[in-house]
Amino acid sequence: MKFKSKFTLRKIIGFIAYACGLWAWACFARQNHSPYRYWLVLLPLLPIIYLCVIFHHQLSEKDELWRKIITESLAFSATASAWTCVSYVFLRGMGAPEFHPEWAFYILVAYYLIGYFFSCRRYFSCRRDK
Amino acid sequence: MKNRLRELRAAKEWSQADLADKLEVSRQTVNAIETEKYDPSLPLAFKVARLFKLPIEGIFELDKD
Numbered sequence: 001m002k003f004k005s006k007f008t009l010r011k012i013i014g015f016i017a018y019a020c021g022l023w024a025w026a027c028f029a030r031q032n033h034s035p036y037r038y039w040l041v042l043l044p045l046l047p048i049i050y051l052c053v054i055f056h057h058q059l060s061e062k063d064e065l066w067r068k069i070i071t072e073s074l075a076f077s078a079t080a081s082a083w084t085c086v087s088y089v090f091l092r093g094m095g096a097p098e099f100h101p102e103w104a105f106y107i108l109v110a111y112y113l114i115g116y117f118f119s120c121r122r123y124f125s126c127r128r129d130k
Numbered sequence: 131m132k133n134r135l136r137e138l139r140a141a142k143e144w145s146q147a148d149l150a151d152k153l154e155v156s157r158q159t160v161n162a163i164e165t166e167k168y169d170p171s172l173p174l175a176f177k178v179a180r181l182f183k184l185p186i187e188g189i190f191e192l193d194k195d
Contacts (some may be wrong), residue, residue: 064171066157080150125165 007058013053017047069119078116081108132191136164138182153177 021043029040048099063118084107134153139149146164150157152164153174162168174178 063156063159064174065162065168066156068168081151123162125161125167 007011007054010054011051014051018044018051021045021047023093042063043125065123069123072119073112073115077108077112080111082113131168131193133163135160138166138189142182148176151188152181162182178189 025040025043029037030042032040059067062070081104085099085104088096092099135149139146144152146160147157150160153160154177155174156185157167159168159174175186175190179189182189
């Protein structure tokens with residue numbers, strides 16, 4: 001429980017920093033015409049990197065079975081998403097609708113949930129002894 | 131890999147949750163090991179062996195095939 005609250009607090013801080021960074025980026029990028037304005041993208045990007053580090057620490061402190069399940073789900077999600085994106089290149093030539101970048105996020109999440117379901121089914125049984 | 135974890139736990143009259151607490155893992159991990167759906171890591175196997183005061187090969191057995 002100690003770890004859970006520690007990570008929860010850090011994740012909340014990370015998400016607030018991300019939201020603030022995104023808002024500041026949107027405000028400054030519009031008004032600023034300097035050639036260096038693209039560096040402002042670091043404002044939301046740095047909190048994302050921080051959140052990834054937190055997620056990695058949280059994963060490494062998990063119980064070994066849960067770590068395996070999450071790692072397997074992430075591996076499935078990454079592989080399946082990569083192949084889906086590569087397959088789209090062929091479909092694009094056949095007149096498939098334009099691929100929006102945000103779809104990649106939804107595809108990743110959808111494949112993660114599919115991988116999580118099958119991974120849990122692989123390791124868990126309904127039998128529970130008292 | 132076969133194991134005698136369920137039998138050893140029953141002999142001590144511990145629940146899966148009790149054993150999970152002693153091994154500092156989740157109850158699901160204990161259940162997955164007992165049902166032979168998951169093979170524990172070497173450190174966890176050592177922990178189990180130390181807890182039951184048995185050698186590792188006295189608890190876990192490699193499948194012959």
